Amino acid sequence: xxxxxxxxxxxxxxxxxxxxxxxxxxxxxxxxxxxxxxxxxxxxxxxxxxxxxxxxxxxxxxxxxxxxxxxxxxxxxxxxxxxxxxxxxxxxxxxxxxxxxxxxxxxxxxxxxxxxxxxxxxxxxxxxxxxxxxxxxxxxxxxxxxxxxxxxxxxxxxxxxxxxxxxxxxxxxxxxxxxxxxxxxxxxxxxxxxxxxxxxxxxxxxxxxxxxxxxxxxxxxxxxxxxxxxxxxxxxxxxxxxxxxxxxxxxxxxxxxxxxxxxxxxxxxxxxxxxxxxxxxxxxxxxxxxxxxxxxxxxxxxxxxxxxxxxxxxxxxxxxxxxxxxxxxxxxxxxxxxxxxxxxxxxxxxxxxxxxxxxxxxxxxxx
Amino acid sequence: xxxxxxxxxxxxxxxxxxxxxxxxxxxxxxxxxxxxxxxxxxxxxxxxxxxxxxxxxxxxxxxxxxxxxxxxxxxxxxxxxxxxxxxxxxxxxxxxxxxxxxxxxxxxxxxxxxxxxxxxxxxxxxxxxxxxxxxxxxxxxxxxxxxxxxxxxxxxxxxxxxxxxxxxxxxxxxxxxxxxxxxxxxxxxxxxxxxxxxxxxxxxxxxxxxxxxxxxxxxxxxxxxxxxxxxxxxxxxxxxxxxxxxxxxxxxxxxxxxxxxxxxxxxxxxxxxxxxxxxxxxxxxxxxxxxxxxxxxxxxxxxxxxxxxxxxxxxxxxxxxxxxxxxxxxxxxxxxxxxxxxxxxxxxxxxxxxxxxxxxxxxxxxxxxxx
Numbered sequence: 001x002x003x004x005x006x007x008x009x010x011x012x013x014x015x016x017x018x019x020x021x022x023x024x025x026x027x028x029x030x031x032x033x034x035x036x037x038x039x040x041x042x043x044x045x046x047x048x049x050x051x052x053x054x055x056x057x058x059x060x061x062x063x064x065x066x067x068x069x070x071x072x073x074x075x076x077x078x079x080x081x082x083x084x085x086x087x088x089x090x091x092x093x094x095x096x097x098x099x100x101x102x103x104x105x106x107x108x109x110x111x112x113x114x115x116x117x118x119x120x121x122x123x124x125x126x127x128x129x130x131x132x133x134x135x136x137x138x139x140x141x142x143x144x145x146x147x148x149x150x151x152x153x154x155x156x157x158x159x160x161x162x163x164x165x166x167x168x169x170x171x172x173x174x175x176x177x178x179x180x181x182x183x184x185x186x187x188x189x190x191x192x193x194x195x196x197x198x199x200x201x202x203x204x205x206x207x208x209x210x211x212x213x214x215x216x217x218x219x220x221x222x223x224x225x226x227x228x229x230x231x232x233x234x235x236x237x238x239x240x241x242x243x244x245x246x247x248x249x250x251x252x253x254x255x256x257x258x259x260x261x262x263x264x265x266x267x268x269x270x271x272x273x274x275x276x277x278x279x280x281x282x283x284x285x286x287x288x289x290x291x292x293x294x295x296x297x298x299x300x301x302x303x304x305x306x307x308x309x310x311x312x313x314x315x316x317x318x319x320x321x322x323x324x325x326x327x328x329x330x331x332x333x334x335x336x337x338x339x340x341x342x343x344x345x346x347x348x349x350x351x352x353x354x355x356x357x358x359x360x361x362x363x364x365x366x367x
Numbered sequence: 368x369x370x371x372x373x374x375x376x377x378x379x380x381x382x383x384x385x386x387x388x389x390x391x392x393x394x395x396x397x398x399x400x401x402x403x404x405x406x407x408x409x410x411x412x413x414x415x416x417x418x419x420x421x422x423x424x425x426x427x428x429x430x431x432x433x434x435x436x437x438x439x440x441x442x443x444x445x446x447x448x449x450x451x452x453x454x455x456x457x458x459x460x461x462x463x464x465x466x467x468x469x470x471x472x473x474x475x476x477x478x479x480x481x482x483x484x485x486x487x488x489x490x491x492x493x494x495x496x497x498x499x500x501x502x503x504x505x506x507x508x509x510x511x512x513x514x515x516x517x518x519x520x521x522x523x524x525x526x527x528x529x530x531x532x533x534x535x536x537x538x539x540x541x542x543x544x545x546x547x548x549x550x551x552x553x554x555x556x557x558x559x560x561x562x563x564x565x566x567x568x569x570x571x572x573x574x575x576x577x578x579x580x581x582x583x584x585x586x587x588x589x590x591x592x593x594x595x596x597x598x599x600x601x602x603x604x605x606x607x608x609x610x611x612x613x614x615x616x617x618x619x620x621x622x623x624x625x626x627x628x629x630x631x632x633x634x635x636x637x638x639x640x641x642x643x644x645x646x647x648x649x650x651x652x653x654x655x656x657x658x659x660x661x662x663x664x665x666x667x668x669x670x671x672x673x674x675x676x677x678x679x680x681x682x683x684x685x686x687x688x689x690x691x692x693x694x695x696x697x698x699x700x701x702x703x704x705x706x707x708x709x710x711x712x713x714x715x716x717x718x719x720x721x722x723x724x725x726x727x728x729x730x731x732x733x734x735x736x737x738x
Contacts, residue, residue: 118389258537
């Protein structure tokens, strides 16, 4: 079942986490966070990143007690067979919902910005089709593809940096204008865009090397994400005036659109084409997690591959029926709270149970 | 065999996935190069656009401007009406210039620009300019040169930008300032001359409403005070009253470098003082009286120039206060550095009470190849 192809290096784990974290959320991040934290939105993003780092440590503490098991494997050990399976079912549901949400949000952006007349299902179908093609492969293949896609960020950073020709730093002053509560509220808004590091719970046993190396890899990935997010949000804040940013659902794209290079125009189209890869890798990460869970529901420790077609089918059905923008907002709201439950709530409870009842993986018994 | 089959299938799929819902063929598109907005009777909007028309094959290719003028309620409305007149699909994706008639500008421009901000295909880098009379008259007039009307205005503004007579503005650059209570913008102002339109300084805005103008000399100094020296900037000033001929009285200079220090000081939570120190390093490029080898002479000239420019600067700031144009972003600075004061201010009223203290210092650093 688990053959050598399923193992990845800590280096690949870095990219796996980065790519699952960074996705379509970045485009609207500045707007979302600014709605709560105003000019201090960048502080909120940093704060959210630190919180994510804390969550990563909790996950790592949990995972190191079961070095050769995934979350799905030790859930029944800790909570009993039925409750464990139940929670596992909810995890699968959560991951599927996140994949669907990413697809919906990105197809909406594409629809608004580029392909106005193209039916939505075509765009969504293509995105899901590509993901299907990759997620069927082994974890190692997925990770390698993620490493490739990572280099898209360099292009993105370059395009965004060009906006520094027209900025006004006074927009972020005075620092701390929003007050601590508003900043915290902004961090809550940003939290959702950071999620993706929960892939650590699933991938932990497949990573080669020492456990500290794994924590270092996850932390490094998160740091990169935090820096990129902060950079993007900070740039949006100083390019747009405070009241303008509230009018723009995707400030980052809008900022890029206004730039002109002497050779080509409409850099937002280039940006979106690049971003499509990044958004789909994020979706692939979630689909992988969902498929693994789905496969494990029926047969313990089985590979994710067989479950992929079912996951893809479920996601496609969901996105077909949920195209109403108001419904998408509802999903967004649900996810923003579900995020805490699945990313920190349950892992933390599991960790406490594991410590209090001294449940640990017994060496050599499985695996 | 198998690879070739895959290749064939890939080709077929590739032709299918490209899709045709959103294809926009260039041969069907009619590109507008310049759009003009005017205020019509009973608040209606008159939109004039010039559309590029290319005819003939390569050797004797000729480009024409096709002019359309329509009246409607909103800018989207007029665009739809123009689309009915135009053969092919009207598109503003390659818009270079937006000309706005002064009457309309004095009423507020944001509602009319909204369609351009909202449409993902519109060109946000189009230049914006205000015209003294009606945009319609100027766009529909035949110019003496062979340039297309849109391109003509585009270059007119662009060269003025390079000489620091008008600020570099486009649709996107003015938007943050329209929405920002503590910052205002200015755009090029073009004289009302149908045959020979020329840059005539800048139009000052308060929010999205035009409130006044500055002529070309003042606008140059205004831009220097705003720390926006572009490629070159030259000024001609009177320095001698007693010369026999005109050229004896005047000195022309190129501004080489400038250092601006602006300090906003709030005293007792209410009095806002703005200290604006401008240091100019200039090259004397034309001065018939010579004597640049005499140190005393040079110092005297420098003193004279500094005084003159300081007086002009004072006049400019006075005018800005008068028309409520916060072009240097004083409000933004108060907001940033004195948030407590800002929360107590009503900026529309209180901006007028700001005390400007501009000071210009000129230093002649070069005099060309003769003394």
